[in-house]
Amino acid sequence: MSAAKDRLRLWLRLLKVVRGMEQEVREKLRREHNTTLPRFDVMSALSRHPEGLKMSQLSGVLRVSNGNVTGIADRLSDEGLVERTPVPGDRRAIILRLTPAGQKEFARQAQAHENWIDKMLAGVSPADARAMAEGLQAFATAAEFEKEETANAQ
Amino acid sequence: MSAAKDRLRLWLRLLKVVRGMEQEVREKLRREHNTTLPRFDVMSALSRHPEGLKMSQLSGVLRVSNGNVTGIADRLSDEGLVERTPVPGDRRAIILRLTPAGQKEFARQAQAHENWIDKMLAGVSPADARAMAEGLQAFATAAEFEKEETANAQ
């Protein structure tokens, strides 16, 4: 019966560490790049899909609600970092993609982000990092956090 | 140089797993207990301090902003789950504590929460859970996510 307590304690520690690191990333994004983690996540997803993503694909990839992405896209669009273009043949849909300015800006942010994480996890050896990442991958797959990555034909 | 990439990958996996589990907890709290994770967190902190906590202590423990706790306390208070009482000798401060109804309600939620986590982490043996929790603790301490737990004299 103490198994449940052991697992709960693991979860609480996990949550504390991840939240702590996440908060640090949010803070740095805000102060050093005048942006937010959700905006960074959207731009990151778009940078992995240079051809752009439909709004619904984007919310699928990020696992957030549709309305959420609408607001973030609005603001990024106001700043000229992303652009909405119509989808030929489907007047309901819209493709969101990084503008050249957005690509450039994201490249800077992503490099800084990688450096932050590298420093925060400096206490973890590369070999350990690989091992843990693999273990987490196995766990995630087993627990089916993966689901389908919306592997839709665009 | 690939060390940074290895650590970044670890971070992204960690984030995916923790976010996935957290989202599941939020969903269950909402659907089965008509509450939210922030509310649960506040009640959890208060349940560990039956004598109550000052607003500033609470935001310190939870590592959130002052204003944040104000709003959550407002809503919990509206439902009669927590109560605000003045601090004798300091008319600026306020002590927040669970009402009897709040204690009862939180006990139910906490039991359900423990069961959810136990199921989600069923693939992790109790021994592994203990080992990982200890490793995370060491990491957190080294990375000083602990800081002071506001170990104030009330």
Add this chain to the structure above:
DNA sequence: CAAAAATATTTTAAGGTTGAAGGAAAGTGA
């Protein structure tokens, strides 16, 4: 003691988040 500084909390503005509702367009099927 009175002015200044520090402390405790709330309010506010801006953004993030969700589920549900709404509007437009596309697809289905009789």
Add this chain to the structure above:
DNA sequence: TCACTTTCCTTCAACCTTAAAATATTTTTG
């Protein structure tokens, strides 16, 4: 064709979150 359903996106109300400003009170200091 024309109703019905589905899909795509936005809007909306409610809540969470923060940093900064505003209030009220206490403490410090000259």
